[in-house]
Structures are given as C-alpha cells and as structure tokens.
Amino acid sequence: MGSCCGNNCAVEQLRERQRGTLKAVLAINAVMFFVIAGAAFYGRSTALLSDSLDNLGDALTYGLSLYVVSQGNLAKAKVALFKGGLIFIGACVVLTQIIQKLLVPVLPAYEIMSIFSVAGLIANALCLFLLWKHRNEDINMSSVWECSRNDIASNLSVLLAAAAVWFFESGWPDIIIASCLVILLLNSSFRVINSALKELRT
Numbered sequence: 001m002g003s004c005c006g007n008n009c010a011v012e013q014l015r016e017r018q019r020g021t022l023k024a025v026l027a028i029n030a031v032m033f034f035v036i037a038g039a040a041f042y043g044r045s046t047a048l049l050s051d052s053l054d055n056l057g058d059a060l061t062y063g064l065s066l067y068v069v070s071q072g073n074l075a076k077a078k079v080a081l082f083k084g085g086l087i088f089i090g091a092c093v094v095l096t097q098i099i100q101k102l103l104v105p106v107l108p109a110y111e112i113m114s115i116f117s118v119a120g121l122i123a124n125a126l127c128l129f130l131l132w133k134h135r136n137e138d139i140n141m142s143s144v145w146e147c148s149r150n151d152i153a154s155n156l157s158v159l160l161a162a163a164a165v166w167f168f169e170s171g172w173p174d175i176i177i178a179s180c181l182v183i184l185l186l187n188s189s190f191r192v193i194n195s196a197l198k199e200l201r202t
Helices: 002-043 044-067 073-103 112-132 137-169 172-201
Strands: none
Touching: 002 044, 002 112, 044 073, 044 112, 044 137, 044 172, 073 137, 073 172, 112 137, 112 172, 137 172
C-alpha cells in the first residue's frame, strides 16, 4: 500500500515538473513568434518567416502538451497526431511563400535575418535545455522535444541563409534554405504522425 502511494506521488511529481517546463517554453515561444514574425515581414525573409512559424507551432504544441500532461496515453497520442498536423501546415505555409518569392523575387535584409535568427537561436537553445530531461518520458514530451530540436536547425539555417544573401547579394540563398526547412518540417511531421499512429494502434 505504501509502495502504491509512493508510485502515485512519484507520478504526480513528474507531471508537475513537466507542467513547469512546458509553461516556461510556452511563454518563450509565444513571445519569440511575434518578435520574429514582425522581423520576417520587415526584412522580407521567407527563411525567417519559417523560423517564426516554428515558434508559433511550438507555442501551440506546448499548450496542448500542457493540457494532456495528466491524461492517459490515448489523449497524448491524439495530441501528438495534432502536433504532426501543425508541423505539416507550417511546411505548406513556407512552401507557399517560396512560390511567391519565385514569382516575385525580392532581396531579403540579411542584417535583420542575422540579428533575429541569433535571438531565436538563444531562445530555442534555452527551451531545448529545459526539455532535455523530459525527452524520453512519454510520447507527449518526446514530440515536444522533436519540435524544439527542429527550431535549433531552423535558426542555424537562417543564419547560413543571411550570410549567403550578404555574400552573393541575391535572394536565392533565402529560397534555397527555406526549401531545405520545408523538407525538414515535412520529415518531422511524418515522424511525429507515425509515432502517434503507432501509439493509437497499441
């Protein structure tokens, strides 16, 4: 009986730690979405827009993850499936921007891209650090970790795009990097959806 109580207490403590971490990363990503989205439109950067959409998707993801922390595996799997769908939608939005840039070419502001991608990198590195200890706890936290890891790759890609835009004085690097990010997002989306479907089947 004492052991059972101990197990229940341990589970509740784990859930409380998860809630605390998710609240922190939710706040960080909500703020960074507005900051980087504004910078993306001002700097005319598709790669930076992709970066901001990652933050929006993550904020929604963390909010949903927070909601299902204390629920069962079925609810967590359903939310993970929804997260995969959000990542897929984000990829489609960036792809639409890429097509628009191909039809109407513009030169992005590499200074804006550089400054705000570094800011995003710092914010996402903090989120990744906070989520590290939770990455293998359950499918809910595992999918959250997946989203956060994508953000680091996205930030580094935007930095690379900014350097290439400056060096070549062309908008093509922004389009190429954004295209790579679309592939990354689609791959991540399919991986999260596949894991969620496996969990639902079992």
